[in-house]
Amino acid sequence: MVLDIEPQARAERDTLPIGALILLALTGFTAIVTETLPAGLLPQVADDLDISRALAGQMVTVYAVGSVMAAIPLVSFTQSYARKPLLLAAIIGLLVFDVVTALSHNYAITLVARFAAGVAAGLGWGILGGYARRLVVDRLKGRALALAMIGTPLALSVGVPSGTFAGGAIGWRTAFLVLAGLALCLAGAVAWKMPDSAGQPPEHKLSNLAVLRMPGVAPILVTAFAWVTAHYILYTYVAPYAEWAGDGDRVSLLLLVFGCAALAGIWIAGAAVDRHLRLHVLASLAVFAGATAVLGFLPHSDGVLIVGVVLWGLTFGGAATSIQTAASDAAGKGVDIVGAMLTTVWNVSIACGGAVGALIYRSAGVSAFFPAMLALLGVAFAIAYAASANGFTPGARTEH
Known part of the structure; x- marks a missing residue:
């Protein structure tokens, strides 16, 4: 379905929409921490699920595989859709599958949840850069993209170490629930404050x-x-x-x-x-x-x-x-x-x-x-x- 976006919502901004770009950055932050959190908690995950550390490490691998497999087909299929619902779908996907990961005591179910979370992240990453650029005029596109992308190094430098520390202190399952709580707050903020942006008109879809x-x-x-x-x-x-x-x-x-x-x-x-x-x-x-x-x-x-x-x-x-x-x-x-x-x-x-x-x-x-x-x-x-x-x-x- 293609949503009809109001002309004023489609208009490019001649100033940086800081709040919207921060929400995009937080989406990237959440996706990166969700991907890499198990890497710092392998001993706890392995002991809890009664598997080897090598198998526990596959929680990171299958997430990446999900992103690789899903990004191009999902974004290609949805290129005519409005951007805000897609962003919300990606964030809610991370939320749901982080909760499933936290509650699962079955290794196979855990891997399926991690793969599905990777699919959601692939959709989010696929639209994030284009979404940021659509919000501003051409001369500001580089700066808008830089701000939207700041979530990645922030996640790697602060989020992942903090998540690893928290996981060691409160348990890896609770750490995933905290991450799901972050995704819930982010979804609410996006639904409330994020400006929408139209997708590509169907007649202009590209292969x-x-x-x-x-x-x-x-x-x-x-x-x-x-x-x-x-x-x-x-x-x-x-x-x-x-x-x-x-x-x-x-x-x-x-x-x-x-x-x-x-x-x-x-x-x-x-x-x-x-x-x-x-x-x-x-x-x-x-x-x-x-x-x-x-x-x-x-x-x-x-x-x-x-x-x-x-x-x-x-x-x-x-x-x-x-x-x-x-x-x-x-x-x-x-x-x-x-x-x-x-x-x-x-x-x-x-x-x-x-x-x-x-x-x-x-x-x-x-x-x-x-x-x-x-x-x-x-x-x-x-x-x-x-x-x-x-x-x-x-x-x-x-x-x-």
């Missing part, structure tokens, strides 16, 4: 292949894949890296530093992408490569580690904003479909980063992470640099 063939879209997706995979090779195995670097007892501190730097990176991206998108992407990839060299090849000391992690966080924090902005510009009216494609690429990249990291770690050790990361970053830089005509174009976005 997935048509969007993929748009000039610039494929290079952006490949750049995103190489960039995110390089990041997750190290991020997934940050604890073994810290031990290798002689700082194994301060993993939490390194992650906190990374999270804070990533928040600053989002602020930088928000300030830069509307006028200097291409420069920001190329500079981020180059500095990330420099951070990789610092972390992998310089003599280890507290100062070297902190500098390397800060540079890493600064450059990766704004990656989602830059990539989403470039992809949305390239896709035009296919903004929601390309958002779903990015959701899929991002989750596949996370899985590939973990798998490649595991293979390298087992066969050659931590020191071999860094040549692999530099190779991937080199590919990302070369593709982004070559995509000057379409994709990562020079100059202010409003000129194109």
Whole structure:
């Protein structure tokens, strides 16, 4: 069903709708914490469900699989629907399946609930970027997207550690119920205050292949894949890296530093992408490569580690904003479909980063992470640099 949205509700805003963008950011925050919370509570989950820690870890895996499988088909099917009901459906899906996860004492039911929560998250992530951009005029789209995306680093730097601590203090089931309570409050706020936005008119619906063939879209997706995979090779195995670097007892501190730097990176991206998108992407990839060299090849000391992690966080924090902005510009009216494609690429990249990291770690050790990361970053830089005509174009976005 296609809802008829009032003309004034469809009109683009010439100022940032801070409240609405914060609600979008909180949606991303809730999705990320829901995805990663079991990772910090594996011993408690395994003991409670009487399964191995490896099986408990599949609660994270099936969530990601749900997001990967659902994002593109769901967003493609619903591209003509109004955005607010879809956002509410995603949040309520997270709420319901967090409650099922908290109450389930059967491993199979728990996995089904986690998969379904991933499906809901895939829908939410698929529409989030396009929704944020629809709320503002063109010159503010980059800043709007940056604010809407701030939930991810906030979740990783604050939400996940807090959830892990709370789970240890009050139990993992109660932690999921608290998360469901957050989703309930968020759903109420969205229903009450979130402005709606029309979907794509049915006559303008685009196929997935048509969007993929748009000039610039494929290079952006490949750049995103190489960039995110390089990041997750190290991020997934940050604890073994810290031990290798002689700082194994301060993993939490390194992650906190990374999270804070990533928040600053989002602020930088928000300030830069509307006028200097291409420069920001190329500079981020180059500095990330420099951070990789610092972390992998310089003599280890507290100062070297902190500098390397800060540079890493600064450059990766704004990656989602830059990539989403470039992809949305390239896709035009296919903004929601390309958002779903990015959701899929991002989750596949996370899985590939973990798998490649595991293979390298087992066969050659931590020191071999860094040549692999530099190779991937080199590919990302070369593709982004070559995509000057379409994709990562020079100059202010409003000129194109």
